[in-house]
Amino acid sequence: MANWDLWPVHSFVDGLVAAGVRQAVISPGSRNTPLTLAFAEQSDVQVYTHMDERSAGFFALGLAKSTNAPVVLCCTSGTATANYYPAVMEAFEARVPLIVVTADRPHQLRDVGANQAVRQPGMYAAHVKWALEMPVPDGSVGIARHAAAMAARAAAVALASPCGPVHINYPFVEPLLPPLRTDLDASHRVPVPKLYGPVGSEPSTEAVERLLAALRRAKRPLFVLGPQPSARLARAVRAFCDDEGIPWFADVLSQARFAGEVPSTAQVTHYDMLLLAAGNKAPVPDLVVRFGAQPTSKSLGGFFQRMSGRAQVFVVDTTEWYRDASLVATDVIAGDELALVRRLKSQSLDRRAEWQGHLQWWRRADEAIGAQIGAFTEEHWFEGSALRSLVDALPADAQLFIGNSRPIRDLDALVNPARAPLLLFGNRGVSGIDGIVSTAFGIAAGGRSHPTVLCVGDVSFYHDLNGLLAARRFDVPLTVLLIHNDGGGIFQHLSQAERKDALEYFTTPHGLDFEEITRAYGGVFTRVGDAAQLKQAVRQATGQPNGLQVIEVRFENAESAALYGKLRSLTQDAIQAVVQ
Incomplete structure (x- = not known):
């Protein structure tokens, strides 16, 4: 039976739409039922449901990056809210407009031992631009007008320079089923404020x-x-x-x-x-x-x-x-x-x-x-060679999402400018390895007219395996170049490498084979061993209209570190002719 006290939730969603929101990523749950149904019944909003909250957060992050528009991220109460935190942190530091809406128990259930009632107001602290707690909907026009206005304001704050996430905590009282949008009449329509943001600020x-x-x-x-x-x-x-x-x-x-x-x-x-x-x-x-x-x-x-x-x-x-x-x-x-x-x-x-x-x-x-880098990467097969081969094989206007740790460093240091134009993405706000796969799927979903490729290390890939479900659930095509060196290869290049006796505590070798995991998520898995095979696999994968394609290339950590050391030595020799 519908709870008519909840009809203002439709006004809240209308306020978001009026302010430019067109996409919402929802983590299924009970307490956010009013929001889920209100978004689902608003025809101007494309809804993605993602069962893993952490992956959902990074998927929404990727959507917002790709579309340059505010994206809603919505979950139920309790620990679900905490799983959004890594994506919220990245959005804050990377200046990405996320609107995080967390459903909550009503105020009277807090701090009394009620099930799934935690302290959610202000929980993202200094990692959001603005935090707001909504009043419990009571079916009044005044509450509906407030909901629409706060929704529009949230989108405006998220988009204001510098862009960033905002948090709206929304408490609801059972029963949780709102009336259908089609059952609302003229008495339930409230005006949404029209906000005019700055056109731009000229430097003085x-x-x-x-x-x-x-x-x-x-x-x-x-x-x-x-x-x-x-x-x-x-x-x-x-x-x-x-x-x-x-x-x-x-x-x-x-x-x-x-x-x-x-x-x-x-x-x-x-x-x-x-x-x-x-x-x-x-x-x-x-x-x-x-x-x-x-x-x-x-x-x-x-x-x-x-x-x-x-x-x-x-x-x-x-x-x-x-x-x-x-x-x-x-x-x-x-x-x-x-x-x-x-x-x-x-x-x-x-x-x-x-x-x-x-x-x-x-x-x-x-x-x-x-010239030295080009000759060396032609002669030796290591991560840098793989990155150069990847860029050479990408079609024009492809979206390349580059993972943190070694992949982005190799791309930055060793790859020549591409002949074909590319769009580059990465999570460098807090530069973590969390949610990389899900962010890349969000990029792909927001830019479906472009082939999207993720280059990621095996540890980052492992951290977000749940994100692979997006390929089948949302029919989002993604090609993954998986740089597999069985652990954190970056530590071979840092000071920790001086402690050979304890290096395994940093590199964390795992021995995982990702072939069966990829297939379990409905993906196609290909393992390559040289530049020619990699280029062929990338061209074939990016030519597919849909599906998950994982291309794995393996390297030995110690061998790669030695090659990087040799390359550094050769570049030092090469620079001498210039500095003398």
């Missing part, structure tokens, strides 16, 4: 003039484009630096590395290995302009530390909530990054001739390192 004229003055007096300028989602910003930075003759570094997630264009005349592609090989012999710039989030490269982070106090460093971000993990910023410009680059481009610096020597050093060094 004072900030632009200060940066222009710094550029005009600089002798060794450098631009850095960190992880960010805008291809337009990437193209603008590239055009400005190419025109002015300013060397620039582009992170693997900057949307500039794999743009599918004629090679840039000023981009330094292999800066990660170059900086590692050159050490203190790399020229320290006197001016750095950095866009986007903190770059992936560890050697670039060290380079930033070396320039501290020796260079003027402008960090440009969309908001005053800027990101500077290296703590080297001397100036921060908040506002529309693209607008800033366009204003710079409208000015005549006329310094190209003076900067030519500086640019040529970086270009010669980049060519030397790139």
Whole structure:
């Protein structure tokens, strides 16, 4: 029997729709029944039900990343809410607009020992932009108007710069079945506030003039484009630096590395290995302009530390909530990054001739390192070779989601720009290995017109095996390149490798064979052993209209670590001809 006190929940969903929400990921449960049914009966919302809450959280994260729109994540009360926490943390740090709606017991059941009643209000603490507890629905028009307004406001806050998650805790009293949407009449329709967000914030004229003055007096300028989602910003930075003759570094997630264009005349592609090989012999710039989030490269982070106090460093971000993990910023410009680059481009610096020597050093060094990497990866088969083969085989406009730990580092350091344009994604907000598979499925679901490929290590894959259910449940096609080295191979490259007697406590070898697991989820499993086989398998898999395709390539941890050591030695030799 319908509980008419719950009809305002339909107004809550209508408020979300009016504010731009078109997708909801729901974890099945009893207490969120009113929300589940209200979303299911709203024809403007596409509903995904995901039985594993942790996987659901990362699936919603991927959807929001892919669509650049707010996505609802909804669960029942109790421990289900805690399983969303890793995805909420990633959304907060990565600036992804999630609207987390947790159903709850009513207030009178809290702190009295009632079943499944926990302290949910404010549970995500500092990892959400806003937290709100809704009143228990009572069937009144006033409560319905409040529900619609708070829903619209939640979407607006999630989208406001910088984007991020919000949390709505919604308590319900039994019975939990709301009336059908079709049973509502005109008396149950409430207005939804129309919110007009800012069109954009132009950087201040004072900030632009200060940066222009710094550029005009600089002798060794450098631009850095960190992880960010805008291809337009990437193209603008590239055009400005190419025109002015300013060397620039582009992170693997900057949307500039794999743009599918004629090679840039000023981009330094292999800066990660170059900086590692050159050490203190790399020229320290006197001016750095950095866009986007903190770059992936560890050697670039060290380079930033070396320039501290020796260079003027402008960090440009969309908001005053800027990101500077290296703590080297001397100036921060908040506002529309693209607008800033366009204003710079409208000015005549006329310094190209003076900067030519500086640019040529970086270009010669980049060519030397790139040639060495290319020759080495052709001759040896290891993770870096596999990543290069993967990129070579991807079709134009493919979505590549790159896993954390070794895969993203290998892609950043060793892979040449792709001839075909690619869209790059990763979870670098908190850089965890949790929920990688589910996030990639969310990316695939949000961009079904693009073939989607996930490159992931075996430990990350193991951590989110439940996420594989999305392939069959939602008919989402995904190709997975599984880099299998039986444990955390990254620790072979860190200081822990010095303790051979205790290394297994870090690498955690598991001995798992993922073939049967893949088939259990309805996927097709292929194991490859060289570059030619990998390319063929990737081209075949990405040509399939649907289904889960897992391509596994195996490497030995110790052997791979030795090859990386040899490559580092060779790049150090290669750089000597440039620095002498």
